[in-house]
Amino acid sequence: MRNFFAQLFGGSCFLCRGSAAELLCKACDADLPRLTEPCCPRCALPSPRGEVCGRCLQEAPHYDATIAALAYAFPADVLVHALKFRGELALAGLLGGMLAEKIIPQGIDRVIPVPLSAARLRERGYNQSVEIARRLGAPLDLALCVRERDTPAQMDLPYAERKRNVRGAFRCTRSLGGARVAVVDDVMTTGATLNEVAAALKQAGAAHVVNWVVARTLPDV
Numbered sequence: 001m002r003n004f005f006a007q008l009f010g011g012s013c014f015l016c017r018g019s020a021a022e023l024l025c026k027a028c029d030a031d032l033p034r035l036t037e038p039c040c041p042r043c044a045l046p047s048p049r050g051e052v053c054g055r056c057l058q059e060a061p062h063y064d065a066t067i068a069a070l071a072y073a074f075p076a077d078v079l080v081h082a083l084k085f086r087g088e089l090a091l092a093g094l095l096g097g098m099l100a101e102k103i104i105p106q107g108i109d110r111v112i113p114v115p116l117s118a119a120r121l122r123e124r125g126y127n128q129s130v131e132i133a134r135r136l137g138a139p140l141d142l143a144l145c146v147r148e149r150d151t152p153a154q155m156d157l158p159y160a161e162r163k164r165n166v167r168g169a170f171r172c173t174r175s176l177g178g179a180r181v182a183v184v185d186d187v188m189t190t191g192a193t194l195n196e197v198a199a200a201l202k203q204a205g206a207a208h209v210v211n212w213v214v215a216r217t218l219p220d221v
């Protein structure tokens, strides 16, 4: 419907309300903080020559790789927030599309979104990670991993407590026999949630786990 009206009357940009043929006008689209600097292949934080960073060397995460499209900074944070909390599902197409440009789906056996607990899903009505993952063009495996424990939202907790908060929260429903799995999420901040998902996948026999995330929180510089 949006496209239909946009063609007839011209649409307005989701961010600046200026005229736009797409969800964003060209200027706002150009403002998005795309990640183009060399980064750690494992956690996607900046790393001068694109080598594995000191943090990952010191304490290797359960996931093997991370691909992120954007920095979690203005105005990408506005878009992610609107998708997650305001039901602006059209943004999943935009954000998923940006992620789709960066990922390499070859060699991946299964794609899963980070699951919400059943209670949280009922409350919100949708899982933003599922909506993003649907836009990647790869078949999704929604039943493979479940969130068993409802935990306080990570964003409400200090960084130091996030690891403990999600420990043991995920469980795989079947064995994975050496499969290569991609895990889709909207935002990666400390990586604690994705690390727990990867731990569950590895425990179920996954050989390789890669995170596909729309936005990566970067350290303050």
Ligand SMILES: [Zn+2]
Pocket: 013, 014, 015, 016, 017, 018, 024, 025, 026, 027, 028, 029
């Ligand atoms: Zn705009």
Ligand SMILES: [Zn+2]
Pocket: 040, 041, 042, 043, 044, 045, 052, 053, 054, 055, 056, 057
């Ligand atoms: Zn790293």
